[in-house]
Amino acid sequence: MGDTSSLDELRGKTVIVTFWATWCEPCRDELPLLSRYAQEHAGDHLAVLAFSLDTPDTLVQVKRIASTLSFPTGLLCDPHVPGYGRIWRLPVSFIIDRNGLLVHDGWKDKQPELNRDRLEQVVTPLLEKPSH
Numbered sequence: 800m801g802d803t804s805s806l807d808e809l810r811g812k813t814v815i816v817t818f819w820a821t822w823c824e825p826c827r828d829e830l831p832l833l834s835r836y837a838q839e840h841a842g843d844h845l846a847v848l849a850f851s852l853d854t855p856d857t858l859v860q861v862k863r864i865a866s867t868l869s870f871p872t873g874l875l876c877d878p879h880v881p882g883y884g885r886i887w888r889l890p891v892s893f894i895i896d897r898n899g900l901l902v903h904d905g906w907k908d909k910q911p912e913l914n915r916d917r918l919e920q921v922v923t924p925l926l927e928k929p930s931h
Contacts, residue, residue: 810899812844813925817892817913818880820852821860825912826890834869836918841869843926844897850875852886896925 817833819826830849837847847870851861854876865872878886883893884906891911894903903921905911 809846809895811897812846813897813922814895815845815847815892815913815922816883816895817847817849817890818852818875818883818886819849819890821857821864822853823889829890829892829912829914830864830868832915832918833913834867836915836922838869840923840926845922845926846870849873850880852876852878852889894921894925 815833815837817829819830833847833849837845849865849868849870849872851865851872851874853861853874855874858874861872861874875886880886888911890913891905891908892903892913893901893905896902902925
């Protein structure tokens, strides 16, 4: 929190964008899982970005959780996110391939929280080196 990131920095990386909140119980399971996965794949051109929908009055709790994660976390304060619409359920995640294409749309998930199996099925193949 407090840092900025540009889209240029994400070019060529597989990106997981996840939305969460301190009051969201499934988020409390998903965030540590994503953090471990990001650490395991630190050298594989993976970027994880997390955005909390908490309000400024819960900033202390957001920072406490964010400090345990291996990826950047931002505080949105507004559920209307350009390009993603209104975030109306949590957690919800989106996966973007190294070419910038959305390959996993969290709005289409019946069970939205990411788990180890879904990460292995959807994200891990995207991390493999392209063949030339």
